[in-house]
Amino acid sequence: MKEFTGFMHGVNLGGWFSQCNYKEEHYDSFITPDDFKVIKSWGLDHIRLPIDYNLVEEADGTPKPKGYERIKAVIECCKENKLNIILDLHKTCGFSFDEGHNEAGFFEDEKLQERFLALWDKLAQNFAHSLDGTDSEICFELLNEVTDKAYSKTWNAIALNCIKRIRKISPDIKILVGSYWNNAVSAVKDLDEPYDKNIVYNFHCYEPLVFTHQGAPWIKAMDTSFRMKFAVPFKEYSVLAPKYCGALATSFDSFDPESVPGPVYFETVFKEALEVAEKRGVLLYCGEYGVIDRVDPENTVEWYKAISTILNKYGIGRSAWSYRQMDFGLSDSRLDGVRDSLIKFL
Secondary structure (H helix, E strand, C coil), X not given: CCCCCCCCCEEECCXXXXXXXXXXXXXXXXXXXXXXXXXXXXXXXEEEEEEEHHHHECCCCCECHHHHHHHHHHHHHHHHCCCEEEEEEEEXXXXXXXXXXXXXXXXXXXXXXXXXXXXXXXXXHHHCCCCCCCCCCEEEECCCCCCCHHHHHHHHHHHXXXXXXXXXXXXXXXXXXXXXXXXXXXXXXXXCCCXXXXXXXXXXXXXXXXXXXXXXXXXXXXXCCCCCCCCCCHHHHHHHHHHHHHHHCCCCCCCCCCCCCCHHHHHHHHHHHHHHHHHHCCEEEEEEEXXXXXXXXXXXXXXXXXXXXXXXXXXXEEEECCCCCCCCCCCCHHHCCCHHHHHHHX
């Protein structure tokens, strides 16, 4: 399988220009130029930069020049540290993966869809060629985590229109497209055939969810006091997942009930998407993966080691969630004792 050269080992800068309070003091302090030096010292080759439309647009769609300046400053930090960058539109007007953001109507409203397309016109005009002739490269990710499977056909059509408009500005920039169920790897098969050779299929992996999201208050069925280890038999996962993840739980029926998760588990989870990508000749990328900060450091490392074994085996580029805080922070003090081991598996 083809490798996503330059985007094999990365980290998300979640919570900076996205999922935040949108205040200037936050933008100024959450991530600083020194953090890019740290990321480079970890041996990583890129960052994924989630942005919400609020960064670059007023409520009525009027552009915010200061937001574009902030993205340009991030690109400069990447150039200085020889890091590549994925510009990820994490929220558009009318849609967010998080219902709590109170964004709705995007998939039903042509005006909101046109606003999305126009925003990508502006982003492409500003940034598609911003790293030409440098040691760094930029890619575009159209939209983070489409939720409902019912949006699949509409989303494929919107994505195609967006790709065609970006191609008028940049014929060759790599464009990442994810599928429904929050970029589930099982939904990759329902993405349209790649428009051209520079399309990348993007998925996220937080499996097994009951382990990576143990205690997460945003999962309705979850007990926030629930804790578990990674290497417990699948027969226990089969009981715990429905209990604590509800409708979000996945099945473990295809695994030996007495065996425990490890690299083979992830190889099985990725199998169909790998076959689809190989057949269509398209690059595959894991834009988010990680373990909640309720998990103890040793089990965190164990999970990262297992998933990275398969990501490496098949040459799948990836970006861990997330560099700081956001319930998953890799630079947070809780991981100080294991970080040297952990970063080997990013």
